[in-house]
Amino acid sequence: MTETTLRIGDWTLNPHSGELVQGETRLRLEQRTLRLLMCLIESAGEVLSADAILKQVWPDVVVSPDSVYQAITVLRRQLGDDSKNPAYIVTVPRRGYRLIAATEEIKDTPVKTARYRHWLVLSSLLLTIVLAVAFIPRLAASRAINPRAIAVLPFQDLTDQMGEEPFADGMTEELLSQLAKAPGVIISPPSAQQDVKDKHLSNAELAKTLHVAFILEGSVRKSGNTLRVAARLTRASDGFIAWSESYDRSWDDKLMIQEDIAGEVSKALSRSVH
Known part of the structure; x- marks a missing residue:
């Protein structure tokens, strides 16, 4: 079984959790921001009008086209993009927005043989038991609420x-x-x-x-x-x-x-x- 993630420029995106990763940096996108990014990815290289974005990102909400500009700005900020010198999202005057960053799917490599899977399961089970024994005395402390x-x-x-x-x-x-x-x-x-x-x-x-x-x-x-x-x-x-x-x-x-x-x-x- 494989799990698909997406590479957008220098970022890696998990489309299910909305997590963006770049080196040591990890961000979690809100659902609407994630929908906007996925909308751009699905039409990568093409110009998307504000109306098209509104229909896909705000399907059941009546909002103005200005909301698209604001949402694009938030997404650019999270990607570390510069609207004046963009590496991810380009504004096409009077037409809309285009994702210009390279995108590709990344799939985890599936386990090749039943023998290897069997060994992996046994190893994981042994490791889990060892960690559980070591972790039990600290469990109560780890669940304590941090005051900050x-x-x-x-x-x-x-x-x-x-x-x-x-x-x-x-x-x-x-x-x-x-x-x-x-x-x-x-x-x-x-x-x-x-x-x-x-x-x-x-x-x-x-x-x-x-x-x-x-x-x-x-x-x-x-x-x-x-x-x-x-x-x-x-x-x-x-x-x-x-x-x-x-x-x-x-x-x-x-x-x-x-x-x-x-x-x-x-x-x-x-x-x-x-």
């Missing part, structure tokens, strides 16, 4: 028409990116949260499941040309609100808003969990 571990929940779009979900998603992405760079802060992988998102757990139950000490949640609300982003850090053990803040900004530069607010939240959280 945080789960970042997806920001909620509270706009009346629910038309700013892409911005809310981008806000979550930018926060994850900023917090990942904060010294001493441990971020729960977004993929782990995907596994429990439909279980309707309380914050305390969610924190216990994800083994985190804090839950960060927030919302986005747009009114006219004003945007309000609210964020709150809750200590899971007792529900104590360790930090909360709201930010009001002009809507003129949405991407700068994301970067600025994510930076402020990251600094505040770094202080709060130490």
Whole structure:
């Protein structure tokens, strides 16, 4: 049995988990960002219009073409791409976007013979037993919750028409990116949260499941040309609100808003969990 991964330029992508790997760097893409990247990969070398991207990435949501620009910007940031000198995604004026990085499928080599498989199973079993015996005394300690571990929940779009979900998603992405760079802060992988998102757990139950000490949640609300982003850090053990803040900004530069607010939240959280 083989498992297919994809190579995009210098990155390796697991299309099932959304994990991007480049050397020692590992990123986990949010589902919408992953769908956007897969959409570009499937049409690699071809120009995709904003309308075509909207139909594939936001099939059941009514959003403006500006959402595509914002999502492309987030994806470029995660790939380390430069829109002025692109190595991955090119903007074709008045037409759309094209993936220019080389792409290919990578398949794990299947086991060749039954004899080798038998030996491999026995070796793995022996190794598992040895590791289990050594690991049991440390199991309780390893499950202890790190006091600086945080789960970042997806920001909620509270706009009346629910038309700013892409911005809310981008806000979550930018926060994850900023917090990942904060010294001493441990971020729960977004993929782990995907596994429990439909279980309707309380914050305390969610924190216990994800083994985190804090839950960060927030919302986005747009009114006219004003945007309000609210964020709150809750200590899971007792529900104590360790930090909360709201930010009001002009809507003129949405991407700068994301970067600025994510930076402020990251600094505040770094202080709060130490």
